[in-house]
Amino acid sequence: MGCDLLVTGGKGQLGRSVLALAAQRGLAATGVDVDDMPLEDRGAIQRTVRDLQPAFVLHCGAITNVDGCERDPLAAYRVNALATAWVCEAAAAVSAGLAYVSTDFVFDGAQHGTPYAVDAEVAPLSVYGASKRLGEEAVLGHGRDDFYVVRTSWVFGPGGKNFPRAILDRARSGQPLKVVTDQVGRPTMTLDLAEALLDVARLRPAGGIYHAANEGQCSWHQFACDVLAAAGMGAVAVGEQVAADLNLPAKRPAWSVLDTDKLAAVRGMRLPDYRDALRRHLPLDDSAKEAAARAAADAAAPSDGGALRGKQY
Secondary structure: OOOEEEEEOOOOOOHHHHHHHHHHHOEEEEEEEEOOOOOOOOOHHHHHHHHHHEEEEEOOOOOOHHHHHOHHHHHHHHHHHHHHOOOHHHHHEEEEEEEEEEEEEHHOOOOOOOOOOOOOOOOOOOHHHHHHHHHHHHHHHOOOOOOEEEEEEEEEEOOOOHHHHHHHHHHHHOOOOOOEOEEEEEEEHHHHHHHHHHHHHOOOOOOOEOOOEEEEEEEHHHHHHHHHHHHOOOOOOOOOOOOOHHOOOOEEEEEEEEOOHHHHHHHHOOOOOHHHHHHHHHHHHHHHHHHHHHHHHOOOOOOOOHHOOOOOO
């Protein structure tokens, strides 16, 4: 007897949001993570999917530490690309639909001023982006009407490491803030992205690539200012810098605004504006932070699956 939904990366920010929303929708959903189904283990993937017999797989599991991928490309390609091919293989074997969560980092940012359509040319600048693009090709190579690539961008959500929390923690501690102005994209809240992903699983539109992101666009600097304003700390100064000042190992696209028209047409609605999402996020993240602190006081924190799996922007 199968389940409605299998979610990889079930302990991550997005995975947790998907599982919570699936429960609200009355779906029988199972989440797995590195302890249950290591993505480096093809046999474990095959056994898990075969045993659970899901109707649909949401493949959220990935290495998202952008600079960590640059330092350890083998791990990045093995998890983000090869393991995605294995998840697709296992899903196809039980006739399950599948949606693979991908990234705006498959683009190089050269298309400044025009949102990237789903069929825009890809040209990743980093190992992370290249590994995710290979994962996309594994999904699309099956040619199935119920296999989907869902690209998103600048993901944040309650619990764990997220950009709004990092900005607020630094501001509250009195440390100076300095954020890049020359990278522009669409911040996306996990709860809103989860809604879109579950709608894809429910509606089963034509297979292929879709873009899912909250409405609106901003630079990281503007997003930081928006975070402070939403928290009632708008008077805190935010310094400016450019990406080159950071000298990070991995290049980021300067422009990665996604065109979400295709998914909006399928769902009959767009994701809310990112500023609306931010206002909903902050109290939820405060609650998650307090809950995590209480849990840490009672027991050792669960494994995060290794340093490479930490969220990074």
